[in-house]
Amino acid sequence: AQSVTQPDIHITVSEGASLELRCNYSYGATPYLFWYVQSPGQGLQLLLKYFSGDTLVQGIKGFEAEFKRSQSSFNLRKPSVHWSDAAEYFCAVNDYKLSFGAGTTVTVRA
Amino acid sequence: EAGVAQSPRYKIIEKRQSVAFWCNPISGHATLYWYQQILGQGPKLLIQFQNNGVVDDSQLPKDRFSAERLKGVDSTLKIQPAKLEDSAVYLCASSLELPRTSGRNEQYFGPGTRLTVT
Numbered sequence: 544a545q546s547v548t549q550p551d552i553h554i555t556v557s558e559g560a561s562l563e564l565r566c567n568y569s570y571g572a573t574p575y576l577f578w579y580v581q582s583p584g585q586g587l588q589l590l591l592k593y594f595s596g597d598t599l600v601q602g603i604k605g606f607e608a609e610f611k612r613s614q615s616s617f618n619l620r621k622p623s624v625h626w627s628d629a630a631e632y633f634c635a636v637n638d639y640k641l642s643f644g645a646g647t648t649v650t651v652r653a
Numbered sequence: 654e655a656g657v658a659q660s661p662r663y664k665i666i667e668k669r670q671s672v673a674f675w676c677n678p679i680s681g682h683a684t685l686y687w688y689q690q691i692l693g694q695g696p697k698l699l700i701q702f703q704n705n706g707v708v709d710d711s712q713l714p715k716d717r718f719s720a721e722r723l724k725g726v727d728s729t730l731k732i733q734p735a736k737l738e739d740s741a742v743y744l745c746a747s748s749l750e751l752p753r754t755s756g757r758n759e760q761y762f763g764p765g766t767r768l769t770v771t
Contacts, residue, residue, distance in 0.1 A: 547695075575757055586657070586744060586762035587696070594757055633695050640709065641686075641760060643695030 545570040545636045549644035556624050557652050564619040564647050566634030575637040576617045578608055581646075582630045590632075593617060604628070626651045655679065657763035659745050665769045671733035674766045678726070678747030684708075686760060687720055687730050688744040696744055702728065703750065735770045742767050 546569045556562050568574055575594055579587040591602025598610040608619045617634060629651040634644045658677040666672050678685050684703050688696035699718065701708040705725040713720070717736070722728040732739055746760040 577759075579762075584764070586764045587746075588762070589759065592759065635695070637758065639758075640698055640701075641758075643697075645693065645695050 545574070545638050545640075545642050547634050547636050547642055547644035549632075549634055549647050551647045552645070553648045553650070555650045555652060558626055559623050562619075562621045562624045562628070562649065564632050564634075564649070566617045566619065566644060567615050568617060568634070568636045569615065570636055570638070572638075574617075576608075576610065577635040577637065577641070578602065578606070578617075578619050579633045579635060579643075580604075580630050581633065587633065590619070624649075624651055626653070657745055657747055657761055659743075659763040659766055661766055662764065663767050663769075665771065666735055668737055668770050669734040671731065672735055672768060673729050673731045674743050674745075674768075676728045676730070676745030676763060678728075678745070679761055681749070682747035682761070683725070683750035684748045684758065685722055685728050686746040686748075687728070688746065690742040690744055690765070692741070699730070732768075735768075737770050740768055740770045 548567045577592045578590040581587050590606050591600050593600050593610045600608050606621050631646045631648050633646045660675050686701050687699045690696040699713045700710040700720045702722045705722045720730045742765040744765045745763045748758045748760045
């Protein structure tokens with residue numbers, strides 16, 4: 544069965560610093576991978592997705608993610624964090640059903 | 654284009670009471686999903702509709718939860734009777750109609766309904 548692990552429950556980062564959120568997946572075939580962001584009181588918004596091809600994927604809001612099959616990872620990165628990036632981030636894998644990780648909460652300090 | 658609409662946004666009820674949530678998907682989206690998101694966890698799929706038929710309800714606690722999508726557009730999710738552990742955010746999502754086994758199904762989420770059971 545497919546599953547997703549996000550090892551970091553909470554990350555605090557200074558505004559302007561870089562951010563990396565980890566995601567490991569378990570899936571037998573080629574995975575379809577997603578990163579979603581959830582701001583307080585809001586629904587989930589898709590940041591980026593990976594289906595195939597180039598393993599470095601660009602998304603919205605300056606985010607990117609790199610798919611590494613050998614490590615079963617799909618880590619999310621942003622070079623310079625803004626205060627508005629404070630939110631909860633979810634990695635997900637999709638076969639016919641979308642399975643989410645437990646999420647990583649990002650706090651941005653001034 | 655208008656997004657996925659949900660109401661109410663917040664609901665507080667006592668245990669053993671009943672509650673209903675409403676969802677209107679993006680126009681033209683044949684597939685509709687209901688998720689339960691407990692605090693500190695990722696969303697968990699409760700039920701998936703394609704048009705007005707159920708595709709997957711394996712995680713729906715059918716003794717107390719029910720859902721319908723009679724006209725293939727909007728949907729309601731009901732809990733009767735509610736338990737304390739039902740306190741969660743209930744998210745509705747929709748997507749274009751794609752083959753059931755396609756993992757490329759991009760889902761669009763509504764703002765959710767936060768349910769508190771006391």
